[in-house]
Amino acid sequence: MQKEYKTITQIAGPLILVEEVEGIKYGELVEVVTPDGIKRMGKVLQVHRDKALVQMFESTRGVTTEGTKAKFLGKPLEIGVSQDMLGRIFSGSGKPIDGGFAIIPEKKLNINGAPINPYSRDFPNDFYQTGISTIDCLNTLVRGQKLPIFSGAGLPHSQVAAQIARQCKVRGGEENTAVIFAAMGVTFEEAEYFTNEFKKTGAINRSILFINTAADPVVERIATPRLALTAAEYLAFEKDMHVLVILTDLTNYCEALREVSAARKEVPGRRGYPGYLYTDLATLYERAGRIKGKKGSITQIPILTMPEDDITHPIPDLTGYITEGQIVLSRELHREGIYPPVNVLPSLSRLSPTARKVTREDHEGVFGQMYASFARGLEVRDLAVILGESALSETDLKYLKFAKEFEKRFITQGDYDDRSIEQTLDIAWEIMTILPKNELKRVKEVFIEKYLLKK
Secondary structure: OOEEEOOEEEEEOOEEEEOOOOOOOOOEEEEEEOOOOOEEEEEEEEEEOOEEEEEEOOOOOOOOOOOOEEEEEEEEOEEEEOHHHOOEEEEOOOOEOOOOOOOOOOEEEEOOOOOOOHHHEEOOOOEEEOOOHHHHHHOOEEOOOEOOEEEOOOOOHHHHHHHHHHHOEEOOOHHHEEEEEEEEEEOHHHHHHHHHHHHHHOHHHHEEEEEEEOOOOOOHHHHHHHHHHHHHHHHHHOOOOEEEEEEEOHHHHHHHHHHHHHHOOOOEOHHHOEOOHHHHHHHHHOOOEEEOOOOOEEEEEEEEEOHHHOOOOHHHHHHHHHOOEEEEEOHHHHHOOOOOOEOOOOOEEOOHHHHHOOOOOOHHHHHHHHHHHHHHHHHHHHHHHHHOHHHOOHHHHHHHHHHHHHHHHHHOOOOOOOOOHHHHHHHHHHHHOOOOHHHOOOOOHHHHHHHHOOO
């Protein structure tokens, strides 16, 4: 039931206060009409007795306390969904911006989603191939997982995100995969880069893009990831598709939350972020997963830039509590010209053991051997800086060479180099030939005979 009021008493940034209301609910959609007839949308952020605080999705310019009407529409913010959305580009508020026709929805869904009963969740255990060796071999992505990328200002996380979006596939179900890409607060150049990359490679045909640029309203950023995840839930759980959702940049999303929180005059938490930041992030991340009895799945790769490369900053810190691991990008590797600059040692995928069982028989052993040998190689490198290479043993020199080749051949790959898991494991075995056979303690003898001696 729609209710209209002319009792706007305060306007503060993206917020307006409407008084003398009744029967208004949290999250309800609001249409605000300025005195000159311009319509803007918002939603109810808070209700207290006869007062409703409305959060606008657009600028409040032209909204005045005199002559402006607020019409409460009696329903939450919804998005019309359809398979026709594939191949299309939308704004952060869900409007087509690619010049194409308006979507004729099959149904309209609440962007806040429906909570999944924990009992009905299915455990993620299927391998999701990204074509990037450091992820597929060492930090394996699993269908239904949420695995964030921790980056920093100036690092090529946009390039990595576009590469994953182009190359990702569920082996054996490639034709039934989709990518939903949500960009929040990105520059115009970044938006153009993503759009052109998707179009140039044909990946746009199985993708949906939601783009909120830095010039778009701040509050729109809060709705953008929810629109993307709602479209993902529709494709995954109603159309049985394997959907990969890439969200970038979560830091811009959290900054928008902080701005709205400050406008509401809330008591700030760590570094000025609202105290409910953890809960809010969880409402996004926990929409990934699989449901028993459903063929589809939602896999999430949120990307966030760590302010000052600080992994203890509230955004990566809280994200780490909710998600199942993290991929950390290294500024040092980036300076050395290595792409993708994945910092192997602090990176982690907590669900990767389940996926390594279904890729290739030697994957588990190769993972353990490569990780341990690279860690030893870095220790030897630090030792060589202090003592000099002449003080190293013959075995240490082998590990030093291993670390160099690991960075040069295993970590380094082109942004259009789509490696299968078999190619990645074969490269790993080639690099392992550098080490003495008696140092290969984490791979079974039968696999050494089968894979190493062929190299």
